Structures are given as structure tokens and as C-alpha cells.
Amino acid sequence: MEPRPYVLLTCTVSIDGCLDDLSGRRLILSTPSHFDRVDELRAGCDAILVGAGTVRKDDPQLVVRSPARRAARQARGLPPTPLKVTITGAGGLPPAARFFTVGEGDKLVYCASGAVPGTRERLGRQATVVDAGQPVHLSSVLADLHDRGVHRLLVEGGEIVLRAFLHAGVVDELELAVAPFFVGETGAPRLTSSGRLPQEDEGRAVLADIRRLDDLVLLRYGLGARFEHPSGRD
Numbered sequence: 001m002e003p004r005p006y007v008l009l010t011c012t013v014s015i016d017g018c019l020d021d022l023s024g025r026r027l028i029l030s031t032p033s034h035f036d037r038v039d040e041l042r043a044g045c046d047a048i049l050v051g052a053g054t055v056r057k058d059d060p061q062l063v064v065r066s067p068a069r070r071a072a073r074q075a076r077g078l079p080p081t082p083l084k085v086t087i088t089g090a091g092g093l094p095p096a097a098r099f100f101t102v103g104e105g106d107k108l109v110y111c112a113s114g115a116v117p118g119t120r121e122r123l124g125r126q127a128t129v130v131d132a133g134q135p136v137h138l139s140s141v142l143a144d145l146h147d148r149g150v151h152r153l154l155v156e157g158g159e160i161v162l163r164a165f166l167h168a169g170v171v172d173e174l175e176l177a178v179a180p181f182f183v184g185e186t187g188a189p190r191l192t193s194s195g196r197l198p199q200e201d202e203g204r205a206v207l208a209d210i211r212r213l214d215d216l217v218l219l220r221y222g223l224g225a226r227f228e229h230p231s232g233r234d
Contacts, residue, residue, distance in 0.1 A: 004142035005153040006226060010041055010175040011162055012216070017190050018183035019159055026058055029179040031214035036066075038156070041175070043069035045082050045154040047108075047145060051161035052088035055099045062156070063103040081105045083150065087136055087161060091115030093123065100126040108148075110141045138168050159189040166192060172226040174205070178217045 012029040013019055020027045030038070042048055043064045054060060063081040064070050070080035081103050086093070089112045093099075100107055100123070107127035111119045113134040120129045132140050145153060155165055165171050176191075206222035208229060222229065 002139065002143045003146045004139075004170065005046070005145055005150045006173075006228070007142070007153050007155060007165065007171050008041065008045065008173045008175065009155045009162060009165055009171045010038060010177075011157055011191065012177040012179055013191055014179050014181055014183045016182045016184060018185070018188040019157070019162070019191060020189045021183050022185050022188055027183075030177065031216055033213040034177050034216050034218070037175075037177075037213060037218065039065050039069065041154055042082060043073060045152045046150040047083040047085050047152075048154045048156060049085040049087070049161070050099075050156050051158050052086055052090075052093055053160060054156070054158040055086050055093055055097050057158070059098050060156075061098045061102045063105075079105050082154070083108060083148075085110070085145070085153075087132070087141065088112070088115065088119070089136060091119035091122070093119065095123055095126055108145075110136060110144075112136050138164060138170060142170060159191075162191060169224075171223050173228065174221045174223055176219045176221065177213065178219065180215050 011019060012034065014029065042062075043066065048062045050060065050062065062084050064073065074080055083106050084099055084103065085108045086099060087110045091111050093109065109119060109123065109127045109129045110132040111129050113131050116129060116131050123129060130144060132144075155161060155171070206227060207219065208222055208227075209218075209220035211218045
């Protein structure tokens with residue numbers, strides 16, 4: 001097995017397991033306390049990864065917002081915010097997206113081979129564009145991140161990326177927030193698609209923690225032998 005980062009996946013779903021609804025605007029499932037928890041997770045990681053669809057639709061900044069956490073990272077000799085990473089098949093990323101324009105950290109774009117030349121031309125010096133195969137191979141992405149010194153990777157979405165990581169069996173830890181309402185729309189995006197997920201112990205995850213954040217329930221699960229139990233790094 002090739003070395004790879006420890007992968008922590010975080011997301012928020014409705015009671016009926018939806019990540020979003022079918023409207024054209026972003027459905028806000030999280031709360032202020034949960035946004036702060038995600039900020040805490042970001043501060044403890046070496047890189048933050050989202051898919052190209054999330055960069056285009058949600059235009060996230062993907063930075064550590066808390067001044068205290070930024071200062072703590074700098075005191076450890078780290079940049080104030082982690083490396084930002086995205087994955088794209090077609091390379092259609094807007095150079096004006098906050099992914100590229102906000103924050104002091106470096107930006108990495110893992111791109112399908114055929115789209116590499118056009119993506120490099122479009123983004124210029126805003127990001128490092130890496131050929132990740134045709135189609136993009138997650139194993140190549142993770143191996144390259146490890147070689148770049150990424151030991152702990154936070155995956156935040158969107159739907160396609162979350163599913164890809166889960167179905168590839170490369171998620172070590174899942175932090176799942178459940179919002180107190182139903183989406184109730186057939187075809188709304190969900191965390192998993194059809195097919196059995198590769199997992200140890202007959203598919204049973206390890207429930208390590210439950211907590212309440214505002215009106216959300218936060219569940220922390222271990223998904224494999226590499227899971228860092230509550231006594232380890234949080």
C-alpha cells in the first residue's frame with residue numbers, strides 16, 4: 001500500500017441524508033457552532049480538499065478564520081492556513097474564485113491529463129496544476145500529497161468528491177453533522193451512491209464521539225485501522 005495522508009471527511013446532512021436540495025442556490029445546513037468546529041478541523045490539518053464543482057458553485061474561501069488558531073499554527077512554524085486542494089476533470093475553474101484569491105497558503109489543482117495544458121494557461125501562477133491521470137486517480141492524488149508533506153487531509157465536499165473518497169475506501173475518519181430537518185426531494189444529492197462501501201469489520205464504523213452543536217448532532221466515526229481514537233489527536 002502506497003503511503004498517503006490520514007483522511008478526515010466532514011460534511012452536514014439532513015435527517016433524510018441529503019447534502020443539498022435541488023434548488024439552484026446553496027442549502028445552508030450548518031450552524032455557527034458547526035462552522036467553528038470545521039474551522040478547528042481545518043486548523044489541525046495540512047491541506048483542505050474540495051471538488052471543482054464546489055469551487056464553482058459555493059465559492060468557498062477554505063481558510064482558517066479564527067485569529068487564535070491562525071496564530072497557533074504560525075507558532076508551530078506552519079502557514080496560518082493549510083494548503084488548498086481541488087480536483088477537476090475538465091479544468092473549468094474560474095481564476096477569480098476565492099479558492100485562488102483568498103488566503104496566504106499555496107493552491108494545488110489535480111487535473112485530468114487532457115485538461116492540464118488549458119488549466120495551466122487559465123490559472124497561470126495562481127495555482128500549481130498537477131497531472132493526475134485520465135481520468136483522475138485518487139491514489140495518485142493522495143500519493144502526491146503525501147510526497148508534498150501532507151500528513152493530514154481534510155475533505156469537505158462536494159457530493160462527487162465525498163462519494164469518490166468513501167467508495168475508494170480511503171477515508172479514515174468521518175465527522176458527520178445531522179441537521180434537524182428533511183429535504184424530502186427525490187434525486188437530491190446524498191452522501192453515498194449505490195454499491196457496497198469497502199470497509200473493515202463487516203461494514204461497521206466505530207462511533208467515537210457524539211456531541212450537540214446548536215441544534216445539530218455531531219457524530220464522529222472511525223472507518224478503518226488508521227482511525228485515531230479519542231485518546232489520539234482530535
